[in-house]
Amino acid sequence: MKASPEAQRRLLDLQAVDTALAQLAHRRKSLPELAEIDTVSRELSALEDERVRAQVAVDDIERDITRFEKDIEQVRQRKDRDQKRLDGGGALREIEGLQHELTTLNRRQSELEDAELELMEQKETAEATLTEVKARLAAAATRREEAERRRDEAMSDITKETEFKNASRGPLSADLPADLVALYDKIRTESGLGAALFRSGRCGGCRIELYGADLNRVKSAAPDDVVRCEECRRIMVRTAESGL
Missing domain, CATH: 1.10.287.1490 (Helix Hairpins)
Structure with a gap:
């Protein structure tokens, strides 16, 4: 030739x-922000799983507390009925039976309240864990948003430079x-x-x-x-x- x-x-x-x-x-494919976004995205996925588990733990405890509150309320209502019957007087055997049942109900109420208090303490711990996970999730989301912003800026610069180079290539190639x-x-x-x-x-x-x-x-x-x-x-x- x-x-x-x-x-x-x-x-x-x-x-x-x-x-x-x-x-x-090559720069477009190998921007460090792309690897960073991928890493943070995997971190966000893991944190979201962790958040779901923490939320489920809180919900389970709240459900148990609600159940205990209902049980405690039922015991209180039964105690009120027994106390009214006791205050109304009656046969000695009936009075003794009511007194025994009240004693049993008081013990049951105390046990339920102790269990509820323990659950409330567990709830505080579970909520603290959930709050901490949410904070890490928000921080990771912010990091990804920042990396995406930097990626978009870099991509924009690369696109502009590519367009400029392509614009100069056309006439150069045409003249040969x-x-x-x-x-x-x-x-x-x-x-x-x-x-x-x-x-x-x-x-x-x-x-x-x-x-x-x-x-x-x-x-x-x-x-x-x-x-x-x-x-x-x-x-x-x-x-x-x-x-x-």
Whole structure:
């Protein structure tokens, strides 16, 4: 293939733009915020599970307390009825029976109240745990929001820079011979780098130094010959910097 030395030199400008675009694409995929968001999201998921368990513990205790309160209220109502009957007098056996039942009810009420008090203490502990989990959940959510904000800002910057590079690539590519660009794009698609400067006897693509016949091939090539590296097959652009 033939192409003017100037067209080949400008191929390096095109490669510089494409390299920048590739770097931008890599930056987009490897932003540290993406990994941070993923980590915090997993943390949020685990914390939400923890919050649910803590909430269930509080709800279970509250349900037990409600049940004890009902039991205690039933005992009180029964005590009131027995006390009224006792105050109304009656046969000795009936009075003794009421007194015995009142004693039993007082003991039952005391046991229920002690159990309710213990549950209330457990509820305080469970609520403290729930509050602490909610605080960690809120803090993690804030961290994720902040990471998402930074990600969006970085993505916006990358998008703007990508659009700028693409805008400059179009005219640059259009001004070059179509067959040269086609060859360059084919090589770049396969290896990531389509053209590189040949300098100091070394291919700028694979960094291999040429000797003997290989070096003579490059030196003896006409200025408008499109020379490719025998090793990596990339276009080796010769300029004043090549030292030939």
